[in-house]
Amino acid sequence: MRVGLTPDRLFLAGRRRGFHRTADRSEMMMVEAAKDPGDWQPAVEALPSAIALSELHRPEVTVVLSNHFVRYALLPANDALKRDDEWLALARHRLAAVHGAAAGNWAVRVSAAKGGGERIVSAADAALIDAVRTRVAECGAKLASAQPNLMTTFNALRKDIGEQSCWLVIKETGRLTLALIEKGTWRAVRSRRMDDGWRTPLREILERECAVLALDQPYTRSVLVLNGDFAVNGREALHVPDWTGEDEFEAGAPDAAMAHAAR
Known part of the structure; x- marks a missing residue:
């Protein structure tokens, strides 16, 4: 279960x-x-x-x-790091630089990268x-x-995303988590507190994030929105608006729940 x-x-x-x-x-x-x-x-x-x-x-x-309970970071590709413990040490160093001494009390995971790309770091108390x-x-x-939650959701939708580039947007009550997937690999992760009016500034948020990342091509047209708190019973229960069209953001979509299907 x-x-x-x-x-x-x-x-x-x-x-x-x-x-x-x-x-x-x-x-x-x-x-x-x-x-x-x-x-x-x-x-x-x-x-x-x-x-x-x-x-x-x-x-x-x-x-x-x-995602309220988890901090995320990205580690760039590094051919000098060969072992998992080396990546873990780098992840802990990066978290400590951003969050200070509190990061010393966190459990940290580093996910393997596709094709030697950026690795995503997840940390929880x-x-x-x-x-x-x-x-x-x-x-x-x-x-x-x-x-x-971010990793579970991404894994459930990996086949849908494939090699495309898009923002993965996960809305929980009081929190919005944004992950930029570029050709199937991680490019950026942001998580912030948001009120119930998050849909109104979403386009502006994504445009600003694209500007900060200095992207050659801003990714605001292909956006995947998951509305609600976690997906029950796997991929079929995720609310996924059509994210291949014209820059539209679905409002008032039905809530989903959050425990993904068993593996």
């Missing part, structure tokens, strides 16, 4: 084992959110109750972390990962993995 962990709610998608792995059920569970959206403790404390709703015996649980592991174990379940 998968659990999407956000500041004010948990999303669940359970699946039966077997040849045909169709969705068993999906649930949403509200929690009393902390004043700071980056405070993960209320959501984590609710994990045992959320897992119990699945009625699965000793399930394997994949937890998808809201190590205490968050430890707490998730503890709460999952408390109810007799096994933590299969903890994954950042």
Whole structure:
């Protein structure tokens, strides 16, 4: 099963084992959110109750972390770095330079790059990962993995994106995450707090980001918008407006939920 962990709610998608792995059920569970959206403790404390709703015996649980709880960075291609530990050291150095001493308390992952391109760094509080592991174990379940929402969403849509260039736009309650995908590889990642009126300035935001990146060709026409908080039951539940046409941004689209389909 998968659990999407956000500041004010948990999303669940359970699946039966077997040849045909169709969705068993999906649930949403509200929690009393902390004043700071980056405070993960209320959501984590609710994990045992959320897992119990699945009625699965000793399930394997994949937890998808809201972008509120994750920091991202990109590392440029570097032929001098050959080993994973070298990339991890560079990632930690980069995070410390931007975020200071707090980065020393983060769990950090560096994703492999396609064709030797830029690598994306994901970082979350190590205490968050430890707490998730503890709460999952408390109810007799096994933590299969903890994954950042950006990476889970990208993996679900990898075939759709292919070798095209576009902005991947992920809207969660109170947060907008932008990732520029250029010919199938990472080029830029931004994550910021946003109010419910985020759609109005979105075009302006993307144009500004393109200017900052000094792109030869601004990518504002091909935009993929995911509206809502996480996708339940995989690719088919993601709300994906037509992003191949004329610079349009869908407003008032239905919410999706956040626990992606089991692998």
